[in-house]
Amino acid sequence: MTSSDAATRFLGEPYILDLFAGPGGLDVAARMLEVRSLGIEWDKDACETRYAAGLETWHADVSEVRRNRFHELPAGLNVLAGGPPCQTYSVAGNGAGRKALDKVEKLIHELVAGAGEKEIDEELEKLGGDARTALVLEPLRYAIKALDCENRGKRPFDVIVLEQVPAVKALWQVYKEALETGLPREDGTRVRYKVAEVKTLHTEAYGVPQTRRRTILIARLDKYPAPPLPAPTHHIFNPHNPEQGGPEDNRTALPVDGSAAPLEPWVAMGKVLTGRKGPFEIVSNYGSGGDPKKRGIRTHLQPSFTVTGKVSRNAVRRHPDGPPLDPDRLTIPEAGILQTFPPDYPWDGGDKSQQVGNAVPPLFGMHVLAAALSRPLPPEEKLRESWGRLDTKSARYAKLRTEGCKAPDGCGPNCPDPDGQSSPSGSPDSSRPRTGASAKRSAK
Missing domain, CATH: 3.40.50.150 (Vaccinia Virus protein VP39)
Known part of the structure; x- marks a missing residue:
């Protein structure tokens, strides 16, 4: 690179x-x-x-x-x-x-x-x-x-x-x-x-x-x-032409925007989620056009949807040609990998999906x-x-x-007011809006 x-x-x-x-x-x-x-x-x-x-x-x-x-x-x-x-x-x-x-x-x-x-x-x-x-x-x-x-x-x-x-x-x-x-x-x-x-x-x-x-x-x-x-x-990735620019697209890629070499294919999520054996599909937690019944689907041969704070709601389904799946939701380490964090990045605290x-x-x-x-x-x-x-x-x-x-084992005098700082540990799907990793913050 x-x-x-x-x-x-x-x-x-x-x-x-x-x-x-x-x-x-x-x-x-x-x-x-x-x-x-x-x-x-x-x-x-x-x-x-x-x-x-x-x-x-x-x-x-x-x-x-x-x-x-x-x-x-x-x-x-x-x-x-x-x-x-x-x-x-x-x-x-x-x-x-x-x-x-x-x-x-x-x-x-x-x-x-x-x-x-x-x-x-x-x-x-x-x-x-x-x-x-x-x-x-x-x-x-x-x-x-x-x-x-x-x-x-x-x-x-x-x-x-x-x-x-x-x-x-x-x-x-x-x-x-x-x-x-x-x-x-x-x-x-x-x-x-x-x-x-x-x-x-x-x-x-x-x-x-x-x-x-x-x-x-x-x-x-x-x-x-x-x-x-x-x-x-x-x-x-072009969702309307999902093979374009992918690993199976054999057309020669031309350099663009100052790149010094032909572009590489986009990276499929199946390539990085190596713990998932066999083909699978991801169902988006958002509905197309605002309709929750029209949720998008991507296969392991494509990039994932945008990883959001509700990533733990993304269902992982068995592909018609694949074996049974366990678990049937994206795990926090898997979501981190799709974000390109190291595989063993130490996610801690509560509301890890939002993080x-x-x-x-x-x-x-x-x-x-x-x-x-x-x-x-x-x-x-x-x-x-x-x-x-x-x-x-x-x-x-x-x-x-x-x-x-300003404290070796907990919050100190300069930390924000603990009320509302974070959701209870183990509550990954909290719907409270956040900033950076959390949203409630001083208005001034």
Whole structure:
């Protein structure tokens, strides 16, 4: 595999601040690239998984950290990344964010014009509605806050990487304009960025064995080379012509979008779910056209449907030519594999389905970060190597929890209010909406 613009590294020691970090998809990708990362995550369940996986974590509210603890963040953080909560913007959500897009766009312009935090918070109070809608502003507010933070030496983030559902593409375009215009310092000067084309990418085009679309924004400080988008390595799956671009399609593939070689076939889920013996079918937990009776079906010879927070409801059926199946639902490790997490990734805490479904696929994250940071991609097989679970009695585990929760064995004074943080353990199908890995969060 190759990465666009990977020949010239312009950051000696990238250190990523991952907002709305979830259970660690982007952080796993960073580790594969040998890049350090610190994730901020509100949800206790996701933090339990992160600690078990050995990932640097602050169990905290992203908004609260910006308001009250920004100066405590490590000074070396130079890459800002994040996927703000998508539920209010996504097709599957209630659409509150889509209705508020114009209002949020207005607030982006006000931030770039130099509006203060209190002024923006007052505007957000007037906005009302679902508090998650406003969280799409947090990456921009972090980028601006960094410019006048004494603890950071008033140093801007060198690179900004954002991902969201396609419905937020219009806002990412406004972000692009804002970053290119320049973010305001208190002294009236501006810090400008070069921004790649805002584009919606298909994860299966990067070897992920599921169809999933994400809109990406990559920006670098103006003094650096313009950032590229990650070049696709695989074909896109066409549900209307399911053999096209697949392993059985013998037509020659032409390079596209700057890729240096013919594209590889998209990856079928049967290729990675090696524990499933014989052919099988997956029945979607969503109905086509909103009709629950018209649920889609994909075979083991195709990529899976998008892995969502309700992935444990995906029925696995015996193919007419296959043996009996056990179990008849996707397991959490299988769902993680379809997301390209290592097979033994230590999912922990409750509501594991939601954790898995809301995560960034690490393989996709590797491509995006490699392009953003001009890093070569490691062999894809690294994501299939054993990850392992950190010993809860180890010094490393105690250190992670102490740094993340200010307590070695539980939540501490800086953790969010435990009420409503997470569903009861073992309740994978909770319908409560979430952000990152959970949704209930401060509105301010």
